[in-house]
Every structure is written in C-alpha cells, then in structure tokens.
Amino acid sequence: MSAPAGGDPAWSAAAKAAQARIDARLARRFDAGHPADRLIALRARAVDAQVRAAWRRCIPEDAPLALFAVGGYGRGELFPQSDIDLLVLAEPEAQRAWEAALARFVALLWDAGLEASHAVRSARECTAAAGDDHSVLTALIEARPLCAAAATEEALRAAVAPERVWPAEAFFEAKSEEQRRRHARFGDTSDNLEPNLKDGPGGLRDLHLLGWLALRSFGVHALDRLIERGRLGWDEAAALERERRALCRLRYGLHLVAGRREERLRFDYQKLLAVRLGYVDDADSLGVEKMMQDFYRSAAVVRRIGDRLLQRFEEHFEGVAAPEPIDADFERRGGWLAARSPGWLAGDPANLFALFAAWAADSGLRGLHSQSARELAQELPQIPAYADASPALREAFMQLLRGPQPVKTLERMARSGVLGRWIPAFQRVSGRMQFDLFHVFTVDQHTLAVLRNLDRFASGEADPRFSIAHHVWPSLRKPELLLLAGLFHDIGKGRGGDHSELGAVDARAFCEAHGLSEADTALVEWLVRRHLLMSVTAQKQDITDPEVIHRFAAIVADRQRLDALYLLTCADIAGTSPKLWNSWKDRLLADLHTATRLALRRGLGQPVAAAERIAENRAAARALLLDTGHADADVDAMFARMPDENFLRSRPEQIAWQATALHGALPFEPVVAARAIPGRDGRDGLDVLVHMPDRDGLFAAIVITLDRLGMSVLQARVLDGPDGTIFDTFHVLPAEQRQAPEPALLAAALGRALAGDLGRLLPARRSQPRHLRHFRVAPQLDFTDMAGGTRIGLICTDRPGLLADVARVLREQRLRVHDARIATFGARAEDLLLVSDEHNHPLSPDRCDALRAALLAVFDGDNR
Structure with a gap:
C-alpha cells in the first residue's frame, strides 16, 4: 500500500533514526551469533515502543479505540523486513469520529520508516471478516494488545471464538487444504534451487500452521504444551524447536543481505548469506552448498514431524478408528499402517524392514500411522549400516527391492531417514545441492526422481516422452540391479574426485555385502561407472557415423548392458530437471540404442561401412516415397539434389520428408x-x-x-x-x-x-x-x-x-x-x-x- 500523507517530521525523523540504531545493533548481535529467535522478539519489542508512542501522539487515552498487533507481529516476531500488521478495534461511530486521527497515526508510522498495514473494525466486523476468510481469523487469533484494555482484549477474543466462527474442526480442514495448495505452488518439495523460507514446504509457515491448529484446537499458545496432552512427543517438540531456530536464523540473515522484504533464497543472496552465516568452502563443498544442505534437512524434519502432528489433529476430530488386523504384527487404523503392539519396532531392525514390506504389500494404505512413524524415528539410531548388519538383515533389504512397489519403498525409507542409516553414503548426499542451474534438485531428490522414472518404465504403459523405454524394460533379467544402479549413480558426489568412480566403488561394496553374484555386481558397478557414457555420446558425437557407433558398442559390449544403460540414461536426464528432457534427446538416445543393438547383433568384428549405411538408408527412403505415390523417376530427381553424406547422416523418414520438400522445385530454386x-x-x-x-x-x-x-x-x-x-x-x-x-x-x-x-x-x-x-x-x-x-x-x-x-x-x-x-x-x-x-x-x-x-x-x- 502507498504511504499516507502527513505527520510530525521532527518526531518521525528521530523515531526513524532510533529504529535504525536498534536495527544496526541487532544486526551486529546477529553477526556475533546471538539466536535469531531472540532478536526477532527484541525487534518486536522495540517497534512496540515506537508504535505506542505514535499512537499516543495522535489518539487521546480516553478515545474509544484499541490497538492490537496481529499476524506475525502479534506473535511477537519481527524480522528485519517483516510487515507490521495492526488492528484498530472500534465501533462504527468511533471509526468515523476518529478517522482523521487514525490517518495521522498511520502517516506518522510511515514517516518513521515503519511500513504498517492496518485494518479498522468493530468486534462484529471482525467476526464477519473472519467468517468470510480464515486467513483473517489466523491473523486475529494471534492478536496482541498494544494499547487496549483487558475488557477490549476479551471482546476481540470472544468475537473470533470457535463458538462464533470457524469451529476447530472446520478450521483444521480449511488450513490443511490451504497448506496442500501452498505446497503445490512449490512443486510439493522444499528441494528447489531458490526455496521460499517462509511459505515453501517445510518452511516457517508450516510451523506457524501447527501453532494455529494447536491454539484453535486445544487453546495452547506453544507446541510443547501438546506434550502433556499426549499429542506430541518431547523429542518431536525438541526437533521442531531446533529447526524453527535454524529457519529463523536463515530468514533473519536473508532479510539483512537482501535489504528488503524477501522470503525466497534467491541465487542473488545465497553466497552472501552463506558468508554472513560463517559457512566456508573446502575441497569437497562450497560454503553455499553446505548452507543449503542444512536448510533442506531442516525443512525435511519440519515436514516429517508436521505430517505426524496433522494426522493426530485429524484423529482428534474424527476419533481413533477401530483397528483392522493385517497379520500378527500389523493393523490398519483409519487407513494408516500401524504396529499392533506399542514398542514393537524397538530393539530389532528386522522389524523395521518388515514394516516397509507390509506397507508395500497394501497399495491402499494412506501412509504410516503417526505413532508408528514416531517409533520409527526413535529407532533410527539403532539401525546399523549395511556393512555392520547381519546377512539376514541384508537379505531382508534385497527382498524389499525384489518385492512389490520397490521404488515407493525406497522413497519411504529415504524420507523417514532409514535409507540414510542403512547406506551412510546416501545420508551424506541427502539435502546436498549443487550450485548450478543444471541440477535443480538435491542429490537425494534427484536420485529418487531417477528411481521414479525407472518405475514408470516398469509399469509397461507407454509414455510419449520415452518412445521405446517400455519396450526395452521387459528385456531386463533382474530389474532390481538397475534400481541399485540408479540408487548409487550419484552417491559419490561431494567427496572430491570423479563421482562416477567413487560411486562404482560404493556400489560394488554394497552388492558384495548383500551376496550378489559377481556377474550381477559387475553389471551394477559398470552402470554406475559409465552412467554418463550414453548421454555424452549421443549429445556430443555424431551417432550417424558408423565409427562412433562401433566405438560405443565396443565399450558397451553386450545387450544387457546396453538396455540397462539406455533406461538409466533416460531416467537420469529426465530426473535432472523437468525442462531438460525433450523429444530431441528421446530420439537421439533411441537412435543410439537401436544402432548399437544392430551393431552388437552384427558382431563387433564386422563394423558397418559408410557405403553400406548410405545404400541402406537410400533404399529405405525410396520405399517410403514410393509408398506415398512418388514415381521412381521423381525419386531419382529428388535424390540427385542431395549430397551422399545426407544419406549417411539422416534417417530414412527424414530423407523422405526432405525429398518431398524438394519435389517440384526448379533447379537452384x-x-x-x-x-x-x-x-x-x-x-x-x-x-x-x-x-x-x-x-x-x-x-x-x-x-x-x-x-x-x-x-x-x-x-x-x-x-x-x-x-x-x-x-x-x-x-x-x-x-x-x-x-x-x-x-x-x-x-x-x-x-x-x-x-x-x-x-x-x-x-x-x-x-x-x-x-x-x-x-x-x-x-x-x-x-x-x-x-x-x-x-x-x-x-x-x-x-x-x-x-x-x-x-x-x-x-x-x-x-x-x-x-x-x-x-x-x-x-x-x-x-x-x-x-x-x-x-x-x-x-x-x-x-x-x-x-x-x-x-x-x-x-x-x-x-x-
């Protein structure tokens, strides 16, 4: 909104200078390592003093008006560039009588550099506005009196009480849907290159939502008060508070380096912020990559625990569903998978793998019940790395890969933290970004995207983006080997050196530990080591050149490797960025796969000669043209205008299209x-x-x-x-x-x-x-x-x-x-x-x- 005109220049200048000194002092304290959550409270307190002083200069003490801070300011949180949201509570007659004074008050704040937005409403109008829009209610339930009597505060609270507007269950449903829509705007992931610290998935808004629901549903102003009500574990509360502080520090620093209201961690600010927060480059990672990895991990924790808490709110309103036994160990509760006995997961990691097996066996489950999800989180430290696990436990993991929904199982294990415990190298790349524009996801999220693409190939359904993938997939002898290659292909990133070589070493160690045969181990190792070969060959070399095909075929050596490498390459490119895959790459890779398959069938000792390829393409293109009604003489005339090399470098259907374009054109036309x-x-x-x-x-x-x-x-x-x-x-x-x-x-x-x-x-x-x-x-x-x-x-x-x-x-x-x-x-x-x-x-x-x-x-x- 634009600033109102008017005010007291001398007072405004003094107030503006005072606030600038306060902000500078808070910035120095931030750089000295003081907790950001303490600094936002101090800034809110300092602004309180300025707002009250401006109010008193414009509004007499006996005026029938009350002033409240609302929204984030009402919570007592003010970041360096945060909004100052105010509510003036007054009856309609008082609003009209004091309209000019209120305008002077707002103008005074703007002149003092405090960009305040405000609403002037009566208690009845607050009820109506909140009823029309639950976001208004969200701001009002956090109202904090600045210049208001206790009776007025109680009147405002009563005006927006659940008995008057938005009962707790309806509020829960509305805010849950709002969160789903908000997350969808960010692709339902926090792992974006330029994440939004406030509104993005796993950001501060998700924590605010939990606080609003706790206040509306149970009347408590702090999440840790839910512990005594049995809705939140002490460990969960501690984790949420830890991540809240981490996110507050990032947002406070972002406001400082941006110098304006900015919630998106844009490239313009990432390196500056990393330096300001003390992150330094080393041989393995840039400081900015370390900072972003910390953010992604914080956001993942907020989402994981937040999902559990939302499920408990749902149970609070709907009641605990009667359990439906699945087997001796598991049951359904309202569509959620749960262990039948509390504490069943404790003590034996095999039980965790049994949990994921039961989950994979029933595709109709909504997910993991919050109680079991919390127990799983508590048991994470007890999960051994695969190298330290028993042969039986390793076999249980391989059975998950060979069983139903293996990719969904790996996703679930990754998001719950189990996969990072089982494969420590995966934990090192979890939340790890690469500071470039080529990789738009963190390494772990890219890996999961690659696995999801492989899962689509396995479905057998044709995908127009991948012309032959669904035909190639059935040729795989053991699909789980390709899943392992996808899981390990980028796992060596961030350690210095060639990540393909490092990943190949990790992949071999994993396969050997899990009892795979030497042939299977060698295939997975080769795929990881060579996972970039097909992409580089297709995009940087002329795959219409028989010598290029022969060299590539000599490296691939057999059909099994070719098919697996083709599928992994397609999944890898498409999983790197939504904008990276296109029909051109699809055609390149499909052509390279087809040409190499034919070369392998012919035998590496009998490479195709250029003259033979020219003759084959010429004959195939002629047949296409004759089928469309062209006469032999016309075809000869069209072909005469083409260089011989075109028959070597183009596909028959391309040659036929080119010839049709030439048909009827005069010489030199x-x-x-x-x-x-x-x-x-x-x-x-x-x-x-x-x-x-x-x-x-x-x-x-x-x-x-x-x-x-x-x-x-x-x-x-x-x-x-x-x-x-x-x-x-x-x-x-x-x-x-x-x-x-x-x-x-x-x-x-x-x-x-x-x-x-x-x-x-x-x-x-x-x-x-x-x-x-x-x-x-x-x-x-x-x-x-x-x-x-x-x-x-x-x-x-x-x-x-x-x-x-x-x-x-x-x-x-x-x-x-x-x-x-x-x-x-x-x-x-x-x-x-x-x-x-x-x-x-x-x-x-x-x-x-x-x-x-x-x-x-x-x-x-x-x-x-």
Missing part, C-alpha cells in the same frame, strides 16, 4: 521447409531444411534468423549439395515452450530473410537472465584438425543468442561451417563446430589465433 517432430505439436522441436545456392555468410544468416524467430538450435548439419548449393538441416527448439511456431510460418519467415541482404542480419540484443549472472563458466576453446576442417570445442556460459553471436564471428572471419552440435547443461554451453577456410581446408595457426581472440572477446562481453 531455394527450398526452405520445416516440420514438427512426427507425433508432436512443435513444442518439442522442429526439423528445418535449407537448400539453396551457397553464399558467403549463409550459415550465420540462418542461425541469426532462427534466433530472432525465437528458436534455439540443438543441432546443425551443414552439407555441400551439388552444383554449388548447400543442403543444411537443423533441429531447433522454441526458446519459450508455450510459443511454438507453426512450421510453415517459420519456414516462410526464414525464406524471406535469406532472400535479402545477408550482411544486414545481425544478432538480436538481449539482456541476460538474472540467474545466469551467478553461474559464470570460464571460457574454454580447443582446435583440432581433422578431415574436412578444424573442429572447435567451445565451453562457456550459456545465454540467449550465444550461437547467433558465434555464427556472426565465423562469418566475419570468412569461415565455412560444416557441422554443429549444440549442448547446454544448465548455465554451461558445450558446443562442437566443424569449420574450414574458403577452400575447405583446416585453419592455419594464424587463423586459429584470430578466431580464438574474436570468440573470447564475445565471451568477455558476456562477463561484463
């Missing part, structure tokens, strides 16, 4: 065509074909135009056609997924641009996205001479329009582009381009030096 990926609507990408007489700067013009049309180039294949023409193909993706262009319109716009003066086409100027400023990648360039030119390896910070700027530099250097493979990993661009001089020769050392300098100048401009 430019052909520009585009199509959505078959079966898609364009949001997952487009194929683009450009066939026209060659001109200097044509590649740069194409890339610049595509960039201006909002398309990102994922792959470019630049081939020389017959008679001085070019035959260029591109796979492009809309920069904004919701703005996929119509293929025909894109082709028309590109054709118009290429018909004009190419030299006038310049890259669009764009501002760099905010988040990229915090993830600088040191530029790296390498030049390798090879047949047909010089391959440029380029690594740098990604940004919109990067390839267009690189293409402009290549044009200015009078270089020809023959191939381009574009890969982006978060903020990191890793591109490979094959270029040559005007005579299709590799670049001389002098030209390499000039190109290096020009490209580095572009990257240096990004870093300013």
Whole structure:
C-alpha cells in the first residue's frame, strides 16, 4: 500500500533514526551469533515502543479505540523486513469520529520508516471478516494488545471464538487444504534451487500452521504444551524447536543481505548469506552448498514431524478408528499402517524392514500411522549400516527391492531417514545441492526422481516422452540391479574426485555385502561407472557415423548392458530437471540404442561401412516415397539434389520428408521447409531444411534468423549439395515452450530473410537472465584438425543468442561451417563446430589465433 500523507517530521525523523540504531545493533548481535529467535522478539519489542508512542501522539487515552498487533507481529516476531500488521478495534461511530486521527497515526508510522498495514473494525466486523476468510481469523487469533484494555482484549477474543466462527474442526480442514495448495505452488518439495523460507514446504509457515491448529484446537499458545496432552512427543517438540531456530536464523540473515522484504533464497543472496552465516568452502563443498544442505534437512524434519502432528489433529476430530488386523504384527487404523503392539519396532531392525514390506504389500494404505512413524524415528539410531548388519538383515533389504512397489519403498525409507542409516553414503548426499542451474534438485531428490522414472518404465504403459523405454524394460533379467544402479549413480558426489568412480566403488561394496553374484555386481558397478557414457555420446558425437557407433558398442559390449544403460540414461536426464528432457534427446538416445543393438547383433568384428549405411538408408527412403505415390523417376530427381553424406547422416523418414520438400522445385530454386517432430505439436522441436545456392555468410544468416524467430538450435548439419548449393538441416527448439511456431510460418519467415541482404542480419540484443549472472563458466576453446576442417570445442556460459553471436564471428572471419552440435547443461554451453577456410581446408595457426581472440572477446562481453 502507498504511504499516507502527513505527520510530525521532527518526531518521525528521530523515531526513524532510533529504529535504525536498534536495527544496526541487532544486526551486529546477529553477526556475533546471538539466536535469531531472540532478536526477532527484541525487534518486536522495540517497534512496540515506537508504535505506542505514535499512537499516543495522535489518539487521546480516553478515545474509544484499541490497538492490537496481529499476524506475525502479534506473535511477537519481527524480522528485519517483516510487515507490521495492526488492528484498530472500534465501533462504527468511533471509526468515523476518529478517522482523521487514525490517518495521522498511520502517516506518522510511515514517516518513521515503519511500513504498517492496518485494518479498522468493530468486534462484529471482525467476526464477519473472519467468517468470510480464515486467513483473517489466523491473523486475529494471534492478536496482541498494544494499547487496549483487558475488557477490549476479551471482546476481540470472544468475537473470533470457535463458538462464533470457524469451529476447530472446520478450521483444521480449511488450513490443511490451504497448506496442500501452498505446497503445490512449490512443486510439493522444499528441494528447489531458490526455496521460499517462509511459505515453501517445510518452511516457517508450516510451523506457524501447527501453532494455529494447536491454539484453535486445544487453546495452547506453544507446541510443547501438546506434550502433556499426549499429542506430541518431547523429542518431536525438541526437533521442531531446533529447526524453527535454524529457519529463523536463515530468514533473519536473508532479510539483512537482501535489504528488503524477501522470503525466497534467491541465487542473488545465497553466497552472501552463506558468508554472513560463517559457512566456508573446502575441497569437497562450497560454503553455499553446505548452507543449503542444512536448510533442506531442516525443512525435511519440519515436514516429517508436521505430517505426524496433522494426522493426530485429524484423529482428534474424527476419533481413533477401530483397528483392522493385517497379520500378527500389523493393523490398519483409519487407513494408516500401524504396529499392533506399542514398542514393537524397538530393539530389532528386522522389524523395521518388515514394516516397509507390509506397507508395500497394501497399495491402499494412506501412509504410516503417526505413532508408528514416531517409533520409527526413535529407532533410527539403532539401525546399523549395511556393512555392520547381519546377512539376514541384508537379505531382508534385497527382498524389499525384489518385492512389490520397490521404488515407493525406497522413497519411504529415504524420507523417514532409514535409507540414510542403512547406506551412510546416501545420508551424506541427502539435502546436498549443487550450485548450478543444471541440477535443480538435491542429490537425494534427484536420485529418487531417477528411481521414479525407472518405475514408470516398469509399469509397461507407454509414455510419449520415452518412445521405446517400455519396450526395452521387459528385456531386463533382474530389474532390481538397475534400481541399485540408479540408487548409487550419484552417491559419490561431494567427496572430491570423479563421482562416477567413487560411486562404482560404493556400489560394488554394497552388492558384495548383500551376496550378489559377481556377474550381477559387475553389471551394477559398470552402470554406475559409465552412467554418463550414453548421454555424452549421443549429445556430443555424431551417432550417424558408423565409427562412433562401433566405438560405443565396443565399450558397451553386450545387450544387457546396453538396455540397462539406455533406461538409466533416460531416467537420469529426465530426473535432472523437468525442462531438460525433450523429444530431441528421446530420439537421439533411441537412435543410439537401436544402432548399437544392430551393431552388437552384427558382431563387433564386422563394423558397418559408410557405403553400406548410405545404400541402406537410400533404399529405405525410396520405399517410403514410393509408398506415398512418388514415381521412381521423381525419386531419382529428388535424390540427385542431395549430397551422399545426407544419406549417411539422416534417417530414412527424414530423407523422405526432405525429398518431398524438394519435389517440384526448379533447379537452384531455394527450398526452405520445416516440420514438427512426427507425433508432436512443435513444442518439442522442429526439423528445418535449407537448400539453396551457397553464399558467403549463409550459415550465420540462418542461425541469426532462427534466433530472432525465437528458436534455439540443438543441432546443425551443414552439407555441400551439388552444383554449388548447400543442403543444411537443423533441429531447433522454441526458446519459450508455450510459443511454438507453426512450421510453415517459420519456414516462410526464414525464406524471406535469406532472400535479402545477408550482411544486414545481425544478432538480436538481449539482456541476460538474472540467474545466469551467478553461474559464470570460464571460457574454454580447443582446435583440432581433422578431415574436412578444424573442429572447435567451445565451453562457456550459456545465454540467449550465444550461437547467433558465434555464427556472426565465423562469418566475419570468412569461415565455412560444416557441422554443429549444440549442448547446454544448465548455465554451461558445450558446443562442437566443424569449420574450414574458403577452400575447405583446416585453419592455419594464424587463423586459429584470430578466431580464438574474436570468440573470447564475445565471451568477455558476456562477463561484463
């Protein structure tokens, strides 16, 4: 809201200066390590004095008005940038009579730098407003008198009592639903790259909710008062208080480093806050990663205990359901799984594994009963690491992987803390973030996402995002081995060194301890060690090259490894970021899997020759064209306009589409065509074909135009056609997924641009996205001479329009582009381009030096 006008300038200036001194003193105490929960109380007390002083300057003592602090301020909590929420309680006549004085009061606060929001209501109006909106009630039930008589305080309390508005059960249902919606806004996870400390899952708002429910349901103002009522364990209360203090410290520090009202732990502030809180970098982790790991772990505890407490509130209102026996050890209580005998879990870890087995056996259960969940938490310290466990206990764990719902079981074990006890290396990566834009989840949450993707493959149901995964899954001999590989593939992160190698060592030790055969152990170990191989091969190498396929097949060696690696790679990429998987990657990996499977079937001693692949693709494409009504002579004419290498590098259905685009075009007539990926609507990408007489700067013009049309180039294949023409193909993706262009319109716009003066086409100027400023990648360039030119390896910070700027530099250097493979990993661009001089020769050392300098100048401009 805007600040009201008016006030007392001298008093306001003095009050503002006094509050600034108080805030500075509190900030120094914060930096000295004083508890943040104590500091927010002191700040609330200091603001109380300012608000009361302003009130007395404007409102006579005998005025029929009362002033209350409400909301977080009413709780006595004021962070450095928190709202100051006030309620003036007055009857309608008094409201009208004192309207001007109240306006002066609010103006005085604003002039003093206290941005107060306020409501003026009578007791009856409070009842009506609270009845209409339970969030109003939430603020009012925490009302604290600032200038109010005891009778007025009692009148306000009575106005919003459960007998008048929102009975306790209705309030519980409304606030529980509100929490579900709030959590959904954050993807129902606290493990976001820029989490919200206040409103996000496991944040301070979840703790506030528990306090509101305790107050409304039992009339207690502190959660620990629920202990005596049997609703909360002392250990649970202590854990919630510990995490509340940790979250308060983070939020207090965030307000200080942001210097404004900010609840989201944005990249702009994460490193500054980590330094201010005393986190330091070491060989294994950045200080900011340690800080974020502490937050994620705090949020996980708040959610875990909060869920238990919400279940107990539900039982309070609905009554304890009659138990339904499952077997000698377990029963259902209101749809929740519970141990039949209190304390049954204690003393024998095998009972815990039996609990998860019973849970997995009944897919209709709502979850774990709060009593059993608390007992499980209490028994966590008694769970041995697998290396110290008995053979029987290890076998019990493997049976969970081989039984029903194995992935859900692993998720449940992870969230309850059991998996981290059983596999200590998993505990080390729990809540561990990676300070980049490629990994949007913590390591443990990414791992669980990978396992969920594998579970989808196992369902047998076709998923349009993964074209062949559901066909490949049935070939697995022992699916639990792939689950183990998924569980261990990133477990070595954060320890220094190659995480794939470290994880492979851990995976072998685990498999051997659990009695797996040497063949099974070797497969899991190999998958963990090589889990990046297929992704790197598909995205950085030309998988249409028979030599690339042969080398990859030689490493994979057999079909079992190939199928498992393909499924793990798909699950890994899709589980890294919701935005990372697309139909282009799906097609790359599916093509690589198919080509490698055929190579293995043929035998590694009989690699496919280029001439044989060209003949096969030509014949397959011809058959497709003949089936659609084209005559042999027409097919010959269309094929004559294509370079032989196109038959090596393209798939038959692509060749058939290209030929159809060429059909009817006159010699040397430019052909520009585009199509959505078959079966898609364009949001997952487009194929683009450009066939026209060659001109200097044509590649740069194409890339610049595509960039201006909002398309990102994922792959470019630049081939020389017959008679001085070019035959260029591109796979492009809309920069904004919701703005996929119509293929025909894109082709028309590109054709118009290429018909004009190419030299006038310049890259669009764009501002760099905010988040990229915090993830600088040191530029790296390498030049390798090879047949047909010089391959440029380029690594740098990604940004919109990067390839267009690189293409402009290549044009200015009078270089020809023959191939381009574009890969982006978060903020990191890793591109490979094959270029040559005007005579299709590799670049001389002098030209390499000039190109290096020009490209580095572009990257240096990004870093300013």
